[in-house]
Every structure is written in structure tokens, then in C-alpha cells.
Amino acid sequence: RSIIILAIILGLSIGNLAIFTSSYAEDEVPSIYFSDVWFNVETQVATLTIENHSDTDMVLSAYCSPAATEGVTLNVDGEAVDMLLIEANSTYDFVENNAAFTFEGLAQPLEQGDAVPLLLTFDHADDDMEHHAERMDDCYPYDQMGMDEMSDDMDGHMDDHMDEMHVHQQFLLGVPALEVAPPEVGVVVLSSWVRPQAPITAAYVTFYNPTDEDIVLVGVSSPVATVGEMHTVMMENDVMQMRPVEQFVIPAGEKFELMPGGNHFMLIDVTDPDQLAEGLAVPLVLVFEDGTELTIGVPVLSAPFGDDMGNMDNMDMEHGHDGDMGHSE
Ligand SMILES: [Cu+2]
Incomplete structure (x- = not known):
């Protein structure tokens, strides 16, 4: 901007x-x-x-x-x-x-x-x-x-x-x-990025649901990490906490944006940090409520594409930052 x-x-x-x-x-x-x-x-x-x-x-x-x-x-x-x-x-x-x-x-x-x-x-x-x-x-x-x-x-x-x-x-x-064409899932990926970090990193996707029914995401994984989780961020006792959630609902006709300080995908126990170097891309497998699995590619970036100067507000929310936000499993 x-x-x-x-x-x-x-x-x-x-x-x-x-x-x-x-x-x-x-x-x-x-x-x-x-x-x-x-x-x-x-x-x-x-x-x-x-x-x-x-x-x-x-x-x-x-x-x-x-x-x-x-x-x-x-x-x-x-x-x-x-x-x-x-x-x-x-x-x-x-x-x-x-x-x-x-x-x-x-x-x-x-x-x-x-x-x-x-x-x-x-x-x-x-x-x-x-x-x-x-x-x-x-x-x-x-x-x-x-x-x-x-x-x-x-x-x-x-x-x-x-x-x-x-x-x-x-x-x-x-x-x-991929070996076969990706399935029809109804949802569109408008943009995506994953941080060049290991052993834990976060991925952010902006979805758009052009259909007239909600689309529910129930899981995420990636071949570059052992565990994939969907996280939300909430205030508890004046402290920002990340919590795993069971699903993300992408509302009918709307955008649904994962972002630093908000909902995000968390990739835990990155198996090969070299794959998470800036300028590369990694696969992310999205699992929908009906069992359909969609593999997308996610560019490795330290800030969202087009946001060259970064965002100071977001910097404080970075994962691994030694601040108020922590994982509580
Ligand atoms: Cu998280």
C-alpha cells in the first residue's frame, strides 16, 4: 500500500x-x-x-x-x-x-x-x-x-x-x-502465504465462497510438517491466546480471511526447513466437511504479497515472538 x-x-x-x-x-x-x-x-x-x-x-x-x-x-x-x-x-x-x-x-x-x-x-x-x-x-x-x-x-x-x-x-x-486435477470444492482461494519459519510456522489463506451455501473446512495438513492445525486467537485474562478449533466456516457469498492475530493455519514440526525458504511455495491440503481434500500451493513469504512494508501491528503477533501470546493446548 x-x-x-x-x-x-x-x-x-x-x-x-x-x-x-x-x-x-x-x-x-x-x-x-x-x-x-x-x-x-x-x-x-x-x-x-x-x-x-x-x-x-x-x-x-x-x-x-x-x-x-x-x-x-x-x-x-x-x-x-x-x-x-x-x-x-x-x-x-x-x-x-x-x-x-x-x-x-x-x-x-x-x-x-x-x-x-x-x-x-x-x-x-x-x-x-x-x-x-x-x-x-x-x-x-x-x-x-x-x-x-x-x-x-x-x-x-x-x-x-x-x-x-x-x-x-x-x-x-x-x-x-498433482497427479490428478483438483476437485470442485466451490470455494476460491484469493490469496495465500506461509511464513518462512521452522519448526513451527503459520499459513494464511483468504477464501471466497461464491456459492449460496456455507462451506466448512474441517482440517489442514502439509507434507512439509508433521501436524497441521486450525487456530483462532482470543483474549483471555487480557492475554492473547491461540486455540485450536474444529472447523472454519466460510460463509455463503462472503470472503473469509485468515490473518496474523486472527484465524490461521498452524504447521507444527516442520520436517525440512529448507522447503520453507522465502521465494518457494509449499502444498497445503484442505479437508472439507464432506471429506473432499483440496491441495493448494502456498507461496513462502514474510509478509502478504503486495504488503511490501509489512504491518507494524502484525509484527507483534508473529508466532515465536516472545510476548504475551502463547499456545495453550
Ligand atoms: Cu497458532
Whole structure:
């Protein structure tokens, strides 16, 4: 958010700017979101479904992953394409359109139990093509990329495009490597992150339930930790305490946001701390009331994506902080 404010201040004085944002108002659901996100271990390609709920045609203009050291390639009908048009109020299903992402330069083929980050950048389709983000093969650290792109834009195109404002929307996805397509669960993952910590870490997911029935989550686990728990935070005798809960209810038609200082997933007894290094992603298995299990990928980050400056209020609530908050099992 600080970057956006900075960009607006710069924009007022310079008259031209590019804004990268992944954030949206607290209660709002973003106009673009994703489902069926997975990397097929057999074909070694990633597919997803993109829903554009805005009245604006959008272009998927850039895509990259720290795991793909030689870049991410987007193929449609076997042909490499640079951009993908996602029309206003439409859904683009990669499988139906014979589209797929290939991760070039992976250290080794992905297997079930792996997950990789994928950064997607969208522009308005009617923007000047010059302003569309460059292909970004060097993807990490994510926050610096936004800044570089912004300054490139201001240096390179300032004279040509005075008084224009271009809004780029960026989304950092986690892509789980799976043997079979993920099941339909009705719930959408809007964003997620897990802290680069061991032996105990916390994961935060923002869910959206577009259906007209509540969806109940009854369990969580991850191959990177021995135990997964769902926790809530409550005040007891003026002390913040985390307590395990049996379920999280994702209300019909609403967002349900896990966050530091609130509801969260706790991964206990991390088996391989190297897997929880910033810039990677880990799988998280969500178990729903009807027994359906959905594996998602969760990027490893020390702060939510798009929140580059962190949040001082949240810092005090960090797990492992030697303060007032403790576990009471
Ligand atoms: Cu906890």
C-alpha cells in the first residue's frame, strides 16, 4: 500500500505512472480470481481457470516464477503466445482452450508433494501496448520487480504518455504439483502465504465462497510438517491466546480471511526447513466437511504479497515472538 501511495505522489508531480497492485479493499472480492490451479506431474505443465468479473477486457501480460530459471512459457494450441486476452465478465479455462504454462529451467521435474509460485500480471486490454509489463524471467524478489517496472515506465515512457495512469494487477499464486486435477470444492482461494519459519510456522489463506451455501473446512495438513492445525486467537485474562478449533466456516457469498492475530493455519514440526525458504511455495491440503481434500500451493513469504512494508501491528503477533501470546493446548 505504501508503494501505491508513493506512486500516486510521484504521479501527481510527474504526470505519468504505472501502479502495481495486488491489494483490494477489505470486504471486496477482486475482479480477477483463479481456480483449478495445478501443475500436472505427468505432462509437466500448469493450468488454471481465470475468472474476469470486471466490465473491462483484461490482458494477462506477464508471468514468471522463481522456480522457472529460464522463464515461464505460455502455449495455446501448441504455439507460444506473449499475452492472453481475458474478456470482460468471462471465464478462461486453460484446459478447454488447450492452453498451458511450461516452467523452463526447473531444477528437476516436479513431483506430487511439490509446489511452485507463479506471478501473474494483468493490464487493461485497451492500454497502450508499450505499457504492458515486459516478460519477466527474473521473478524474485517479487516486490523489487514491481518497483523496477514502475521506474522503467517513468523513465522510458514519460514523454510519450503524459497524464496517463496504468493500473497493473499482480497476483502471486501457489501452484501444487498433482497427479490428478483438483476437485470442485466451490470455494476460491484469493490469496495465500506461509511464513518462512521452522519448526513451527503459520499459513494464511483468504477464501471466497461464491456459492449460496456455507462451506466448512474441517482440517489442514502439509507434507512439509508433521501436524497441521486450525487456530483462532482470543483474549483471555487480557492475554492473547491461540486455540485450536474444529472447523472454519466460510460463509455463503462472503470472503473469509485468515490473518496474523486472527484465524490461521498452524504447521507444527516442520520436517525440512529448507522447503520453507522465502521465494518457494509449499502444498497445503484442505479437508472439507464432506471429506473432499483440496491441495493448494502456498507461496513462502514474510509478509502478504503486495504488503511490501509489512504491518507494524502484525509484527507483534508473529508466532515465536516472545510476548504475551502463547499456545495453550
Ligand atoms: Cu497458532
